[in-house]
Amino acid sequence: MSEHAQDHAHPAPHEHIPVEPTGFIRKYIFSIDHKWIGKQYLVTSLFFLIVGGGLAMLMRWQLAYPESTVPVIGNLLKDSWICGPTGAVSPEGFNQLVTMHGSVMIFLVIIPILVGAFGNFLIPLHVGARDVAFPILNALSYWLYLPAGFIFLASFFVGDGGAGAGWTSYPPLSDLNNSAPGMHYGQVFWLFGVFLVGFSSILGGMNFMTTIIKLRAPGMTWTRMPLVTWAQFVTALFQLLATPVLASAMMLLMMDKLFGCSFFIPRDLAISGEPTGRAGGGHPLLWQHIFWFYSHPAVYILILPGMGLASDLLATFSRKPIFGYKVMVVSMTGIMGLGFIVWGHHMFQSGMDPRLGTAFMMSTMLIALPSGVKCFNWIATLWQGSIRFTVPMLHALSFLSMFIIGGLSGLWMAATPVDIFIHDTYYVVAHFHYVVFGGTLFAVFGGLIFWFPKMYGRMMNNTLGYIHWTLTFITFNLVFFPMHILGEAGAMRRVSTHMVYEYLQPIQWMNVMISHSAFILGFSQLIFIFNLFWSMYRGKVATGNPWESNTLEWSGPSPLPYHNFDKVPIVHRGPYEYSTGEGTKDWIAQDEPASAGGLGGH
């Protein structure tokens, strides 16, 4: 009823057309245009992707060839905090690499590229708005994120090295300034960086939520929103509800470190037999509860927008409506609801009350359900479609197939008795890389190639795209699948070499094989980065709708003007009306009037 009423609704309250600033600073640096801020996020997070990937390469070198000089850059790194006098990665350097690789990838790459780049670029376009609800706040989000990133990196260069307590930074290791190298200033910088990036995340979540609730174009009902935007909406809720908890954890730990409080320090603690001088009375388990109360939902922040991107790509290139649109939306909200009550599964072996372990096991088993249902729906979307194997589609299909593996391997870890053995082994590393790399990053690559014409007015090079996908898909599996086997054999994560252990020496060949594949995988990403920047200037000029897609942004030219839409669009139907059988083409834009042929509903 209301849908039809809105079909002919009247100019949105937002008909004011913003004027593009002409000054260099306002246009390119402190821009408040969501598209430009999205691109700023994109380029910045790709820079950090190279940094985080580089750290991973150093780790892989050390794991394959322990205590050997790092090739090429070994001499440069000699006697640094990462490498020893021979230019080989030192044990404390390895801990820093582990910590910073995880933190950079999670806080500076995946979340910013999903939410900052795609959220910024797509949300206003998908709901038919001229900008986000709070454009200046939006710019502020970016300008909190960028310095946070540099504070992270600066952590390597202060005191006696970077933060080295893992991205989870469990106290007392992270809490006591003398517990290991890098635990003093490096750790404080890390905490401050996370605090800032968390703040940026909270502001972004608030902004996007308001935009989606308040700035939808006439006719853009909740059930006509593309799933990308739905995913961003659920993610924004997550960010708004969970990130403040992370910020509080960072504050408490900073107070411990800087002002000698004891939130996470029990009585009578000593490092090398020397009393810490703290009053004590706190508890390290408290940190784990607070940290994972944020960081488990954060895992879903890392995957939900990827699910959204893949949904759009799979529907577009199957030339079929998404199967079970409403079920998809319900699944995402289900993931959010359950996502808040599963954090304890990170703590099964921490000494937490085992009865809580049983409860968390059951909730964790259940959260597999909405993800599973989504996978079935994606496969059903492909079913009886007319699948076009474009480069973005190959990435979307990779997302789906790899996410299935990442999801299924989670079942072992959810099962508490089995988790006793695989907890803190490479099994866990394999699992979350299948989700975050195999899932999210493939969706990101697909999404970037897909929306690149809308961002820069040119197409990305197809041949380079195919080469990049093929290399990435194969080497990704060669890197991360054997890690399941390493975990099954009992190889601990976060150790700088497995060679110390008799029972792990026979499988060292697997570490060597993984590392060599990882080097090819890392190199392949440079092809993508090259393609991206080369195509910005030299790519084939794009038409307005090169992929024959339905959502609002494709109705305009590529790239879109500063104000997005000359006239605020009126939405007539859902986002995935492909192959309706009416008219000559197999797609109908969301803002095409009903008389042009096509169904009015969604």
Place this chain on the structure above:
Amino acid sequence: MKGSAKLLIPLAAAAFLLFAALPAAAIPNWLPQNVNSAYGEKVDGLYFGIYIIVAAFFFLTEGLLLFACIAFRARPGHKAKYLHGSNVIEVIWTVIPALILIGIGIAQADTWTEIRLKFPSESNPDVTVIQTFPKQYEWHFRYAGVDKQFGTADDVYTTSIHVPIGKKVLNKLASSDVIHSYFVPHARVKLDAMPGMLGRTWYTMDKFSVWDLKAGKMLIVSAEELAGKKTAWAITNSPTRTAFAYKLVEASTDAPDAAIKKGMKKYSYEVLPAERKTAQVWYQGKIQEVPIGEVDYVFHRYEIACAELCGMQHFNMRSFVYVDPPEVFAAWYSGVSEQAAKTGAPETTTSRWKLNWDKAHPTWNKAIE
């Protein structure tokens, strides 16, 4: 675009087949051999139970995906079907997986309870209680000694542990600095040692780790399999000082052999002293003296690892469990206890054991047996 799309179908198919072949590579059992007879089999059983369910879902979903990619590829004359979904199908693929997931959860619960909530009683003389006190980056252990009382003169302080075969072992864990995690892969045991909190974990090890002198490698054998073999002791694991016959040699090799990477260690046992003619061995259930040439095995060890990032030397925080025949364990236990009573514990060590181990248990951690 059209031409390359055709090329891509075999490419995509090959890629998908590649990863379909990878799980097949995982089928051989890579788990370390299970030596925990208390609940190890159950844990491994659950592991492989989930494996079967996961494999079924993996081949179902990826198979359908692969089939869809081939059967529904864009080609001239082929049109997509306009379809929004089906509530019946949605209900089916929600309810069935939900039941399976809840079933998996329920199947785990009893084993979890058995491992983590039902502890052997400390007053049972057959239970070996070991207080475990990791610090950066060492493992420290304490036995109560012959008097079964902790905090007395005959307490035994060690940096690796001996346990009797087939008897319950109870490890009580606490840390004085950062979080460490007690991980015995072969026994399927892992629990964090948390500062300010006591943890308990228990297990029964029912297989010996021995070094086969002829084959030059570690074997895991049951008591029956060991009965016919003459097994000697090495300097690190002897029941009494006079019984040492061998010394473990860890040689780091930098050989450019592709199979042996830098840092990989080669292990061997050397006779100690070299001119030794006879050795004490465990043979047919007794300690006997045999000529050195007749020795088959040397008692070897299982490794203990730290599984929680604990600082700089975390990767190197290793210790050992020696599984002893019951009589040998009893001899070792009374021997080291008497020795401790005579010499007293080193001053530097005792300061770490001030914790009140008995009163500090959280309520859930009570023995139920």
